[in-house]
Amino acid sequence: EVQLVQSGAEVKKPGESLKISCEASGYGFTNYWIGWVRQMPGKGLEWMGMIFPDDSETKYNPSFQGRVTISVDKSISTAFLQWSSLQASDTAMYYCARHQPFDYWGQGTLVTVSS
Amino acid sequence: DIVMTQSPDSLAVSLGERATINCKSSQSVLHRFNNQNYLAWYQHKVGQSPKLLIYWASTRESGVPDRFSGIGSGTDFSLTISSLQAEDVAVYYCQQYFSIPWTFGQGTKVEIK
Numbered sequence: 001e002v003q004l005v006q007s008g009a010e011v012k013k014p015g016e017s018l019k020i021s022c023e024a025s026g027y028g029f030t031n032y033w034i035g036w037v038r039q040m041p042g043k044g045l046e047w048m049g050m051i052f053p054d055d056s057e058t059k060y061n062p063s064f065q066g067r068v069t070i071s072v073d074k075s076i077s078t079a080f081l082q083w084s085s086l087q088a089s090d091t092a093m094y095y096c097a098r099h100q101p102f103d104y105w106g107q108g109t110l111v112t113v114s115s
Numbered sequence: 116d117i118v119m120t121q122s123p124d125s126l127a128v129s130l131g132e133r134a135t136i137n138c139k140s141s142q143s144v145l146h147r148f149n150n151q152n153y154l155a156w157y158q159h160k161v162g163q164s165p166k167l168l169i170y171w172a173s174t175r176e177s178g179v180p181d182r183f184s185g186i187g188s189g190t191d192f193s194l195t196i197s198s199l200q201a202e203d204v205a206v207y208y209c210q211q212y213f214s215i216p217w218t219f220g221q222g223t224k225v226e227i228k
Contacts, residue, residue: 037165044206044208044219044220044221044222045157045159045165045208045210045219045222046219047210047216047217047218047219059215061215061216061217062216063216095164095165097165099212100212100217101155101167101170101210101212102155102157102165102167102210103167103170103176105164105165105166106164107164108164
């Protein structure tokens with residue numbers, strides 16, 4: 001059974017750094033792109049970017065380029081999304097999803113950024 | 116970027132009635148080399164993760180009830196729920212995976228009348 005299990009909810013202050021994770025199981029992790037989708041409160045879905053675990057090739061939505069970093073550790077079948085300096089506007093639910101199209105999704109990680 | 120525009124923004128339908136959601140892309144998502152439309156539909160229920168319903172514009176994902184169907188080509192697509200059930204209350208999104216950045220429609224909220 002394919003599963004994507006994300007790390008738990010986070011509460012952070014503006015300016016802090018954060019790295020959330022998505023552990024995959026039940027399929028060949030290195031064979032599929034895996035990426036991240038943001039849902040801000042009351043808003044729709046936005047694709048942020050994706051990574052191919054086999055060679056770590058990464059593609060970003062220009063709207064998120066430079067604001068986040070997507071990485072992977074294929075030894076533990078886990079993808080990551082990280083911020084070096086959070087802003088209040090990063091408050092959102094973040095989903096990882098296997099591409100393409102997005103056939104399997106993680107349960108979501110709620111990130112709250114507030115002073 | 117390819118802009119995806121859904122209509123209507125919300126829809127209230129009686130149980131057992133038909134619900135149709137439209138999706139228009141700002142440019143064609145039909146790939147000439149394989150004649151496939153790079154268009155998917157998702158269902159997103161409150162408190163859950165989105166779920167893939169339809170891909171290649173009309174191929175139903177495994178396990179999706181056959182009351183869900185997708186049609187369209189090029190720039191115009193639709194998702195139909197042939198007989199609305201209570202468990203179909205959700206927000207529905209179309210998404211193109213023709214060119215990066217992949218983009219979603221703004222969502223259509225489906226409710227029971």
